[in-house]
Amino acid sequence: MPAYGNILLRENENGAFTTARRAPLGFADGRDEAWLRDLLVGNPDLLPIEEIDASFAPLVSLCTELQTEAGPVDAAFISSSGRLTLVECKLWRNPEARRKVIAQILDYARAVSQWSYADLQRRVAAATGRKGNVPFEAVRELQPDLDEAAFVDATARALREGRFLLLIAGDGIREGISGMTELITRNAALGFSFGLVEVALYEFGEQGLLVQPRVVARTDTIERTFVQVGGEGGRLEEVTADAEGETESGSLSDERAWWEPLTRITFDDPEQEPPSYRVRNHVRVPLPYPGVWLTAFRYMADGICGVFLAGKKSEMAQVLDRLNEEREEILGELPNGTDYRYGDDPTHPGFASYARLADFASDDACREWLGQELNCFVNAFRPRLKAMAR
DSSP states (O other): OOOOOOEEEEOSTTSOEEEEEEOOOBTTTTBOHHHHHHHHHHOGGGSOHHHHOGGGOSOEEEEEEEEETTEEEEEEEEOTTSOEEEEEEEEOOSHHHHHHHHHHHHHHHHHHTTOOHHHHHHHHHHHHTOOSOHHHHHHHTTOTTOOHHHHHHHHHHHHHHTOEEEEEEEESOOTTHHHHHHHHHHHOOSSOEEEEEEEEEEEOGGGOEEEEEEEEEEEOOOOOEEEEESSTTOEEEEEOGGGTTOOOOTHHHHHHHHHGGGGGOOOSSTTOOOOEEETTTEEEEEOSSTTEEEEEEEETTTTEEEEEEEEOHHHHHHHHHHHGGGHHHHHHHSTTOOBOOTTOOTTSOOOEEEEEGGGOSSHHHHHHHHHHHHHHHHHHHHHHHHHHHO
C-alpha cells in the first residue's frame, strides 16, 4: 500500500506554504470512534462509495446505533435504490481487534438479512426517535419524486437478497489487509460488497482540520446461490462455498452442530483466523500460503479423528519438500509427534496427528484434543509458511 506525506497549503499566489501535519485518530484528543461515526453520518459524502460499489450511491444517512439481533451497528445509510450500507468505526490496536470487527460486521449483515421492510422501518424509527416511514422520508429529501411503493419493494428485495455494502472505517488498517479481505471472502454467505476505508486527518494549525477518506481495500460482490429442494413449491436452501456441492440437511446439520464449538476457538497466534466448518465432517484452518491449510476431521467409519497439513496438489509437493528440510525441528514442536498424512504417498512425507474416537470419554473431550492439536500445528507451521510466502 502507498504511504502518504504531509499536505501543503499555499494561502495565496505569492504566499508561503502552510504544512498540514498528519493527526491520527485517537482517544486522547477526543477523536474517538463515536466522533468518527458522527462525522460520517453528518457528512455521508465523505465516504468514497463510487470507488467501492457505485450501486450503493448516493448515500443517505439513516441513523446511528441501529439495533440488530447481533448488536448495534455504528452507522446505517441507504440509497434511493433501497440498498443499505452498514459502517463500523474502529481504531485498530491489534490483530485481534481486526478479526473481531470483521466477525462483528458479518454478524450484523446476517441479522439484517432476516428483516422485512417493516423490521427496518421499526428499528430506524427507534434509533432516531422519529415516527412514520423514516427510511423513505430520509431518501425523499434527496429525491423528491421518489415513489414510496417502489422504494419499499426495492428495499425489501435488497434485504432478502443480502445486498449490503459493509464498510469498516478507521485508522491504522493497512497492516494485514490481504488476510482481512480473505477472511471476508471465505466467510461470506450473502450478496454483499465490502470495503476498508482509512480516514486520514491533517491539522492546519488554527486554520482547521482536513479529513481525507481513502479506500485501502475492497472485495468484489460475493454472490450466494440457491437451489430448490423438494421439487416445485419446495423450500429454498442456501449453498455456500463450504457446501462443496451439497445442501445442508439432516445429518449434515448434525455435523455442523458437532463442529460449531471448534469454530469459536482462539489460537496462541493472534493473527490466526478461527476454523470454518466444511461438510463431510471436518473443519479447515487457513494458513498464510496460497492453497495450503490445516484440516481437523472425524472419520466415523474407521473410528478415528485427527489434524493434518493439507492443500492443493499443485502446491503441496513443493511446500512439503521445503518443510521436510526442517522436519526434526518441526516434530519437536508438535507434542504428540506426527504421522504421514492418512493414506498419502510416503514419497512426500506429510504432517498429521491421529487418535481413536474410542479413546475419548465424550464429544467435548474429542473436540478439546482436536483444538489443542490445531493450536500446535498453527504454532509450528504458520510462521514458516508466512516466511515461505514472502
